[in-house]
């Protein structure tokens with residue numbers, strides 16, 4: 001009872017999970033310099049819309065994956081925290097998610113390895129009985145000019161970002177088809193949410209392996225969505241813009257970099273991991289039941305061709 005009360009009044013994001021002072025100051029200072037209104041981060045009540053559902057989040061020990069795992073736990077889901085390195089970071093996410101009353105454990109698996117993915121799903125079905133929500137999040141960058149990019153770096157990024165999503169989606173679909181719909185849990189037999197990027201449509205010089213992987217995620221997601229829809233399996237993507245995580249620290253770590261970054265973001269603030277967490281919770285819940293095969297951009301308008309604000 002007490003736990004439920006605290007959960008109902010808790011906030012997932014914004015003022016509830018306060019930004020480090022330096023980061024907040026940098027964000028607001030930029031807006032003052034530009035004579036723009038202060039940025040207010042949302043403080044949303046937690047609704048337990050995923051109560052009892054079983055979720056797997058890949059790459060959940062840092063960045064967006066971590067925020068997604070915690071948002072799902074706040075929304076009432078039991079969560080598997082997948083990771084490949086830094087087990088202590090995964091355990092920290094597990095500890096924090098357990099405070100929501102969720103069943104949680106960490107599982108090490110390289111999503112680009114078929115046998116490791118199969119074993120991860122086998123264990124999850126063993127421990128939790130089934131899976132309702134897959135968040136295909138694990139992803140990375142290995143940047144280089146195209147003529148200097150090694151085949152190893154090309155393959156590594158495609159293996160993790162694209163093949164990894166395929167392998168996990170395949171296992172989830174097998175379980176969703178086997179089990180079917182349980183109407184007391186969800187309208188759908190299962191949900192898959194792919195973590196894509198604005199770079200599924202925005203070309204990105206110096207990042208051809210990454211952009212190719214996300215372009216691939218777009219049509220992989222949509223083709224799977226078309227194929228499995230009759231089985232009541234719902235498949236969508238979230239496409240983050242620039243979100244404050246370790247992957248792009250050089251784009252927001254200094255005032256100069258932050259100022260440059262804001263030229264690409266009409267909403268004039270960097271994304272926070274919780275912005276993505278909330279979108280994933282909604283896409284995983286029955287509130288979005290008729291949304292299928294969609295790429296949901298969560299990007300502060302980055303895909304609006306901000307260069308045309310003044311040009312053209």
Ligand code: BGC
Nearest residue numbers: 197198199241242247248251
């Ligand atoms: C990349 C980030 C980048 C963002 C916007 C993401 O997919 O991983 O490094 O800041 O797109 O360009």
